[in-house]
Amino acid sequence: MLFKYEGFDKEGKKIKGKIEADSENEAKEKLNSLYITDIKPVKKIDFNFSFTKVPKKELIKTFNTLGLYLKSSIPLVSALNLTKNQSENNKIIKFLDYLQQSIKEGKSLYNSLESQKIIKLPSYVKSTIKVGEESGKLDIVLIEIARFLKDENRLSSKTSQALIYPLFIIIVAVFTVSFMLTTVVPKIVKVFQNLHEQLPTITKIVIASGNFLKNNFLFIFAAILILIITYYIFYTKNRKFKLLIHKILLKIPIIKQIIIAKELGRFSYLTSTLVNSGVNYINAVNLAVNTIQNEAIKEKFEKALKDVIEGKKLSVSLKKAGFNYDISFLQAIALGEETSQIDTVLKNLSEIYFEENEARINTLLSLIEPALIVIVGGTIGFIVTAMLLPMFSMNIIK
Incomplete structure (x- = not known):
């Protein structure tokens, strides 16, 4: 799979280019000596003008509900299950079910979001969630994203x-x-x-x-x-x-x-x-x-x-x-x-x-x-x- 990237080298000079890798994580590992600001797969022309196939209100509700459950000290897998049970949108249910199974297999929430193909999320949402996981403030980050x-x-x-x-x-x-x-x-x-x-x-x-x-x-x-x-x-x-x-x-x-x-x-x-x-x-x-x-x-x-x-x-x-x-x-x-x-x-x-x-x-x-x-x-x-x-x-x- 071909990825294009932008960033800075060790001397602070702006760079951009393309790299072959099986996944985005592998591409980032190959470029770990550089300060990468943006990396995304090279895609064919897509005439789908919609940002996501689910209503934004459903996405907002999902992030907010999940954040509130985590804030109540409920484990992530259980919080995903509870959030899934509250949703009536089939795409959201499928999306949360995938995340739940992926996390049970040992993946982080960020890696699960990266690998799923059900809902297209903005890169900044995934990056912010990654930061929330690493800092131990995932509940706050999810609620803030929803807001x-x-x-x-x-x-x-x-x-x-x-x-x-x-x-x-x-x-x-x-x-x-x-x-x-x-x-x-x-x-x-x-x-x-x-x-x-x-x-x-x-x-x-x-x-x-x-x-x-x-x-x-x-x-x-x-x-x-x-x-x-x-x-x-x-x-x-x-x-x-x-x-x-x-x-x-x-x-x-x-x-x-x-x-x-x-x-x-x-x-x-x-x-x-x-x-x-x-x-x-x-x-x-x-x-x-x-x-x-x-x-x-x-x-x-x-x-x-x-x-x-x-x-x-x-x-x-x-x-x-x-x-x-x-x-x-x-x-x-x-x-x-x-x-x-x-x-x-x-x-x-x-x-x-x-x-x-x-x-x-x-x-x-x-x-x-x-x-x-x-x-x-x-x-x-x-x-x-x-x-x-x-x-x-x-x-x-x-």
Whole structure:
């Protein structure tokens, strides 16, 4: 099996490459002389857009329940069995049953999660669980993971629910405009042709648009489909292309603030959780950096991580790396490092970012709805005006 990896060599230089191994653990053993920050198998193109085949709420409930049982001093195997008995989701039951059997065979929870193929988990979840096992704070880590996923899921669900109405408007608008251009407009055009009248420019534009859409519908549909597939392939397989898209997103007002707050909030929360679980600060930063999804922001953190490994402060390293997305974040980090209260500062930062993001998302959604109504109404109004204008002109002439 082929794995690709990224990290740093003994001299602190960034490296990346590919290596053959039977498992991820074997690949890590072969690379134990290097400081590896990310390793994952090279996969074929997968058009499954879902993150996991089970609802996030089920995953959150599972981690939280398991953590609470462990906190009550119940052994891991028994806790897995009790959690399994409380679930009604077949995937979760199968997932927990596999973990239970694997742990009975002597494997750790982390190794069991690595070997299972039932539910796809983010690498940071597995890495955090590994840290929790090693530090003896697995119960706390599982509860914190559940809390973190719950906060993220709450924002995602709220956004998805709020976007249902705007999405409905867009779909109705597309079908309405397409119907008008391909069915209604051609019938009115026949009337104008019989009268041999000179048509206004906007009427000609609408007629030409209708004819083009009607005559090239399959071509347009195929072109859009090809563009979507091509974009997906480049976005998932080409980091430079992904980096370009992410840089563009960071230039769009409101969207920029939402992305920055989301990424810094996630980084702050996970780093504070890991430090509180007894993880070395450098390792905690390393694990948290790997959870950053925006490549432009991640690039700055990866540059800073190299200096952090050498013993420099994160705040100084980020500033040196050109991080200028949120100066207050750097100031807060610097304060936490100076007072040795970095875990507390990061926890407070994560709460602030989550609250700010919720407000920004509400603002964005409140702007989208009226904007769509204006655009849709304007488009339909333009078509209707283009069809009525010749009639008014003929009446005036008469």
